[in-house]
Amino acid sequence: MIAQSGKDGRMHPHKFTLWVGIASICMMFAGLTSAYLVKRAQSNWLEFSLPKSFWISTVFILASSLTMFLAVKAFKARERKRYRALISLTCILGLLFGLFQWYGFQDLASRGIQIFGNGSNPAASFLGVIIGLHFLHVFGGIVALVITVLRAYNRKVKNYDATPIEVVAIYWHFVDILWIYLFVFFAII
């Protein structure tokens, strides 16, 4: 953990900034899910079951967290090939997650549940907006991963500082946990 904290035991400012940012993102989703609760308690709320493919996407994002964890380990062990493979796998799993979220909405549409537009019900619209925003955050994570990998493979400068990849990893686990929260929220409420 030497790379993570300095001599005086303080957290690296970038990591700290990320944690504050995470608190900020949490507030946005807290706002959205409480709006969901408020709206749900009112009339004209459509009840429907969540699509099955959300379960599959959940498995993908959980797996991606595992590969992310292993990737950080590989980076610290300076196993660059393994690291590269695991990061790519994480990105692919992230994209697969998004794909199956998309299938989920296709499934809803096939059941006649409209997300947007005339005749849509807020119940479905909320699902669309919240899950859409969540995927936007996952996608941001993928972009960050790609950039980190490209920077780590700069041939001119060899950088063994684990902070950037650790920052991305924290964020990645966060969007994973955020999805679990949202999934459980939609499933039981």
Next chain:
Amino acid sequence: MSNELVLHSDVDVINEEFMHHAHGHEHHQPFITKYIFSMDHKMIAKQFLLSGIFWAIIGGLLSVVFRLQLGFPDQSFPILEELLGKKWAPGGHITADAYYALITIHGTVLLFFVLTGGLSGTFANFLIPLQIGARDMASPLMNMLSYWFFFTAGVIMLCSLFLETGPFAGGWQAYPPLSALADASKGSGAGMDYWTISMVLFVVSQLLGGLNYISTVLNLRTKGMSMTRLPLTVWALMLQAVLGVLSFPVLTAGFVLLIFDRHFGTSFYLSDIFVNGVGALSHEGGNAILYQHLFWFLGHPEVYIVILPAMGIVSEVMSVNARKPIFGYTAMIGSMFAIVVLAFLVWAHHMFVTGLNPFLGSIFVLLTLLIAIPSAIKAFNWITTLWKGNNIFRPGMMFAIGFVSLFISGGLTGIFLGNAAIDIHVHDTYFVIAHFHLVMGVAGFFGMFCGIYHWYPKMFGRYMNNTLGDVHFWITLIGAYCIFWPMYYEGMAGMPRRYYTYDTWESFKQFAELNKFISIAAIITFFAQFLFVFNFFYSMYKGRKVRESNPYHSNTLEWTTPINPGHGNWEGDLPEVHRWPYDYNKDGREFVTQVTPVEDGEELH
């Protein structure tokens, strides 16, 4: 990781620049990186300040125009037709649509661009690194982006003023359906689109800035600078950033749902209502009140985002100029913490008349009234800091005292408004206008003026003119009271806000002369601000030069830097801190700077 290491590993630019300064070479940076895309926190602060001044003039000018309408509804002002064109002011009378557009943009611009962006943007950027002993922010790049998002937001808002249908005209809170239906009013179409884009960019700017302020204060303090040795300015600026970072995302959530209602036919806020000019809506089951909840969850913390930096600046300036330690340093921090926590728990007091459950309302009343306690502690502490001080009445100090006056006379009426039973009577009247303009608007401005007059020598290496500053202070203080005090009486008589004209109401005709008086006061006060603007720009080039590095005999670290600090702030090593910043007139010494080691046998504080 230490301050130095972070900057060195992180931003090579600063590192390089700093080394140049440290070695005493005259280093000429290209204009574009020095003045425009600068990553120096001091330059970014000045950029925020200049943008703030620009927007304050625009926002103030808008109020002059609509005050002409309110004070002189029967007179025509041909100059308005010249200025605003035939569509907005035919025959020298502004139209009702133009009036609503003006009040909306007046509110948006002054609250968000001046009192949030201009105030905390300027002083958080300028003071945090200088007062905690850091070379720059945790992420100078994010800091630069924060300004440029703010700038872009401003440009888009400015463009919306020139749209043919006018800017957004549904009030600065942008309640649906006026904000959700493009055909609901003239400004609801393109004007609202511009408004939304501008506000989203503004939120991004605030988040980037806020993240940076918090992690800078918590991570980059110099050696010996513990949290309890921080000047109150830094505490206040950090806590306002916490508020911003936690409340702006909720507003974003509200905006996202609004955008979907506007453009993608969802029914979050819109229901099957009938709208004049649109007809019956096909939306089902939406709830406009939901937006108000999401909006005020930001909206209420927002007023503390404005007032906390002002409080911090006033505390610091007052202590320096009273040559006394601030009274109740810990109580000041505790009160600010209490304000931050309570700020999140009181939003529904803006919504007492929306059909809120009265039981729920009573809880919000209780929590709202609790805010009076930390506010009163702070007001008490400022007064006791002045008590028996060797007060030096520089313009900065005058504005600090003026701030306390306004904060009290505006704040006390908050107790009236926080009570649901009274609020139902005075809701949406001029009473509310008077309350928030005094306690948050003018007081926020006074905090800003106080900070500018006080830190101007550090910013530009020259002094502002004190005589002009004094004149500016007295006209502004008296003017502010002349404008807003009468509004309390109008509000108690039930005169509603936002009305274009009161001609047809017999009960409000008695206020015709009073409205005229308010308008004249507003116009004089607005034009008196050019004394400040002139002083500000004139002193930049012609002001008296600063010759000593610590002209106010102040204790804080910013006065240990060279008179015109370069990027990196300190030449050589960062200063080490040995004591709190308020050792004034202690043990027979007039002031003891924070870098002075504690002597043997010397008691702290």
